[in-house]
Amino acid sequence: xxxxxxxxxxxxxxxxxxxxxxxxxxxxxxxxxxxxxxxxxxxxxxxxxxxxxxxxxxxxxxxxxxxxxxxxxxxxxxxxxxxxxxxxxxxxxxxxxxxxxxxxxxxxxxxxxxxxxxxxxxxxxxxxxxxxxxxxxxxxxxxxxxxxxxxxxxxxxxxxxxxxxxxxxxxxxxxxxxxxxxxxxxxxxxxxxxxxxxxxxxxxxxxxxxxxxxxxxxxxxxxxxxxxxxxxxxxxxxxxxxxxxxxxxxxxxxxxxxxxxxxxxxxxxxxxxxxxxxxxxxxxxxxxxxxxxxxxxxxxxxxxxxxxxxxxxxxxxxxxxxxxxxxxxxxxxxxxxxxxxxxxxxxxxxxxxxxxxxxxxxx
Amino acid sequence: xxxxxxxxxxxxxxxxxxxxxxxxxxxxxxxxxxxxxxxxxxxxxxxxxxxxxxxxxxxxxxxxxxxxxxxxxxxxxxxxxxxxxxxxxxxxxxxxxxxxxxxxxxxxxxxxxxxxxxxxxxxxxxxxxxxxxxxxxxxxxxxxxxxxxxxxxxxxxxxxxxxxxxxxxxxxxxxxxxxxxxxxxxxxxxxxxxxxxxxxxxxxxxxxxxxxxxxxxxxxxxxxxxxxxxxxxxxxxxxxxxxxxxxxxxxxxxxxxxxxxxxxxxxxxxxxxxxxxxxxxxxxxxxxxxxxxxxxxxxxxxxxxxxxxxxxxxxxxxxxxxxxxxxxxxxxxxxxxxxxxxxxxxxxxxxxxxxxxxxxxxxxxxx
Numbered sequence: 001x002x003x004x005x006x007x008x009x010x011x012x013x014x015x016x017x018x019x020x021x022x023x024x025x026x027x028x029x030x031x032x033x034x035x036x037x038x039x040x041x042x043x044x045x046x047x048x049x050x051x052x053x054x055x056x057x058x059x060x061x062x063x064x065x066x067x068x069x070x071x072x073x074x075x076x077x078x079x080x081x082x083x084x085x086x087x088x089x090x091x092x093x094x095x096x097x098x099x100x101x102x103x104x105x106x107x108x109x110x111x112x113x114x115x116x117x118x119x120x121x122x123x124x125x126x127x128x129x130x131x132x133x134x135x136x137x138x139x140x141x142x143x144x145x146x147x148x149x150x151x152x153x154x155x156x157x158x159x160x161x162x163x164x165x166x167x168x169x170x171x172x173x174x175x176x177x178x179x180x181x182x183x184x185x186x187x188x189x190x191x192x193x194x195x196x197x198x199x200x201x202x203x204x205x206x207x208x209x210x211x212x213x214x215x216x217x218x219x220x221x222x223x224x225x226x227x228x229x230x231x232x233x234x235x236x237x238x239x240x241x242x243x244x245x246x247x248x249x250x251x252x253x254x255x256x257x258x259x260x261x262x263x264x265x266x267x268x269x270x271x272x273x274x275x276x277x278x279x280x281x282x283x284x285x286x287x288x289x290x291x292x293x294x295x296x297x298x299x300x301x302x303x304x305x306x307x308x309x310x311x312x313x314x315x316x317x318x319x320x321x322x323x324x325x326x327x328x329x330x331x332x333x334x335x336x337x338x339x340x341x342x343x344x345x346x347x348x349x350x351x352x353x354x355x356x357x358x359x360x361x362x363x
Numbered sequence: 364x365x366x367x368x369x370x371x372x373x374x375x376x377x378x379x380x381x382x383x384x385x386x387x388x389x390x391x392x393x394x395x396x397x398x399x400x401x402x403x404x405x406x407x408x409x410x411x412x413x414x415x416x417x418x419x420x421x422x423x424x425x426x427x428x429x430x431x432x433x434x435x436x437x438x439x440x441x442x443x444x445x446x447x448x449x450x451x452x453x454x455x456x457x458x459x460x461x462x463x464x465x466x467x468x469x470x471x472x473x474x475x476x477x478x479x480x481x482x483x484x485x486x487x488x489x490x491x492x493x494x495x496x497x498x499x500x501x502x503x504x505x506x507x508x509x510x511x512x513x514x515x516x517x518x519x520x521x522x523x524x525x526x527x528x529x530x531x532x533x534x535x536x537x538x539x540x541x542x543x544x545x546x547x548x549x550x551x552x553x554x555x556x557x558x559x560x561x562x563x564x565x566x567x568x569x570x571x572x573x574x575x576x577x578x579x580x581x582x583x584x585x586x587x588x589x590x591x592x593x594x595x596x597x598x599x600x601x602x603x604x605x606x607x608x609x610x611x612x613x614x615x616x617x618x619x620x621x622x623x624x625x626x627x628x629x630x631x632x633x634x635x636x637x638x639x640x641x642x643x644x645x646x647x648x649x650x651x652x653x654x655x656x657x658x659x660x661x662x663x664x665x666x667x668x669x670x671x672x673x674x675x676x677x678x679x680x681x682x683x684x685x686x687x688x689x690x691x692x693x694x695x696x697x698x699x700x701x702x703x704x705x706x707x708x709x710x711x712x713x714x715x716x717x718x719x720x721x722x723x724x725x726x727x728x729x730x
Contacts, residue, residue, distance in 0.1 A: 028652065038675050039660040042490040045670045089526060091703040092689060122528030123696040125536040126406050126490075127667050132523055133497035152479040153503045155496055158453055160486035168487050184648060192643075275643040279556065280388045283548060283651055284396065292400050297665050299491055301412075302405040321456075328487045329454055 007215030029177045029227045033234045040169040044130035048076035050094035057105035072134040095121045096131045159328045170241045171323035172296045174231050182224040186265025191278040217262045244330030253322045259347025260315035270357035290316040371583020393545045393595040401607045406533035408494040412440035414461040421469020430506045436498045459485045527696045538603045539691045540664035543684045550592045551654040554633030559646040577726040585630045592626045612698025624711045625687040631718035638725035658684040686710035
């Protein structure tokens with residue numbers, strides 16, 4: 001126990017000695033969350049629209065007005081010649097172009113459908129899809145004074161009624177920052193000692209490898225928890241993400257996640273000889289899959305089946321489910337124990353693996 | 364100047380050859396990542412787990428349910444007669460959407476009275492929910508009849524036409540972003556570490572004792588990495604073209620020029636980071652955080668810049684990937700010539716020049 005304390009103190013002191021590390025550890029997460037919380041929005045708003053009104057009637061002006069008045073579109077250009085729309089789409093001035101053909105008003109007056117042409121830039125598929133959907137909504141509303149569908153579809157949106165993507169993304173950003181910080185720190189901790197040569201010195205002390213590992217992990221676990229706690233107020237008070245579940249549940253379920261990130265960090269450090277290798281391994285082999293295969297930005301259900309199976313090995317996947325569940329759905333441990341269990345299993349597994357690798361290295 | 368820069372470059376290459384794992388990482392890994400994530404990532408919303416609550420049981424109700432099931436967007440996750448059961452299905456994530464057909468739906472439709480269907484959605488993922496709602500509206504409109512309004516006037520319909528990516532496949536849009544993302548990280552981390560390593564080992568001192576100028580030293584150190592990163596870029600773009608249907612409609616020469624300009628900026632940033640950091644640990648943290656996250660989040664790779672608050676839109680101007688992505692997508696997908704994206708080239712050049720100047724100034728000072 002005493003030996004453990006000694007190495008804990010040594011490790012914390014070492015952390016403190018690097019003056020540039022402390023701001024990175026504690027200021028950066030909050031700063032990142034503020035920036036990323038704003039940036040990570042998939043809401044499509046103010047899509048640049050180019051209008052080519054060849055009809056110039058009251059009806060066509062009313063339609064353009066409806067587009068301009070919606071929050072989804074911003075009229076970026078008016079042109080008289082349809083051929084000029086090509087250029088606007090190519091250089092990115094407009095993402096959607098609306099052409100109202102001559103005779104539009106006359107057709108509608110006669111009770112027939114007035115057809116307009118919508119030209120969308122598909123190179124940004126996401127914005128394109130959303131913009132076409134919104135445009136159809138605008139057209140539907142404009143035509144609503146005339147024909148009405150017999151069956152209306154009434155949406156009822158659960159958990160996030162205003163469909164604010166921030167509520168979905170901010171909890172995920174919190175988990176991402178927590179993972180990046182703790183995994184990277186731990187990964188570097190041991191490799192650095194090995195590279196500098198001080199690991200040899202630690203090994204001749206009466207510390208057992210198990211204690212040594214524990215003494216290396218606990219400070220970083222503490223750092224991680226403090227980081228998690230410092231980002232929460234930003235999510236709750238600044239971004240006003242609703243917290244429908246209990247904070248205690250959240251913290252309890254954070255522990256097995258940290259087990260995973262610390263275990264992975266340790267594993268990386270046993271797999272690499274130099275800090276450079278450790279960094280590369282962290283960035284590409286351990287971090288990117290977590291970001292991309294966790295459902296952070298890309299829905300898991302859209303992935304090919306093989307990849308969906310791989311995602312079960314990604315700790316962040318479970319933690320994001322936990323965070324979104326607790327924040328948005330108010331689910332408690334009762335509903336999230338499978339995720340907690342999976343994280344515990346993965347965490348213990350990686351720690352064990354790291355411990356085995358560590359012993360092999362010593363031998 | 365040229366000769367001494369080259370000498371440093373050759374020394375760096377020799378050193379790299381000894382650490383073959385790093386070279387392998389730098390060239391093969393970007394390609395592998397494009398390959399893996401190109402397949403894995405998609406915004407195309409499919410296989411939405413739909414539960415149907417049919418409280419009507421009429422033929423019309425079955426018809427509309429059938430239309431949802433066979434649309435290709437939905438996977439039938441179950442049927443239920445009880446609305447109260449939905450709570451559990453949504454909480455556990457087993458349902459993402461539920462179509463509720465109210466009792467009397469068939470009768471109302473037969474009598475041509477207006478009626479309504481309810482679509483319950485899991486709004487937590489707002490983007491998927493928005494898309495699902497649009498699909499559902501389309502399905503309902505296509506299988507149910509319309510009535511003429513009293514005040515006359517025909518409806519307004521659209522003839523949509525999508526350019527550059529007619530089937531709106533998200534891969535064509537995401538893969539170029541992925542390439543930009545991976546290249547940036549590779550370039551920044553590799554150079555940052557290369558310089559800091561010398562500092563840490565103390566060999567920087569011996570390099571300083573040589574008659575090399577700061578610029579020669581930095582350029583020499585960055586040159587091998589520019590070669591490696593260019594190889595990685597060529598490989599990644601070739602993969603995107605061969606496997607993911609990312610067409611190259613514009614000129615290859617322009618593509619190469621813009622890409623190299625982008626890489627120079629990334630390498631410059633790596634060098635700048637390394638002059639600021641004293642240890643590899645700090646260099647890694649700073650270079651990763653300053654390249655990975657902004658490139659992913661502030662470049663328009665995943666999240667549309669036009670939807671961000673004005674302040675962030677301003678900040679995004681210092682993210683080089685922002686310019687590169689616009690130019691890359693314009694060349695590759697739109698086949699646009701330089702007159703369409705010259706502003707992006709200006710942006711990339713200014714970035715590279717500023718970062719390069721800062722890095723040189725820092726090095727001179729520390730010498």
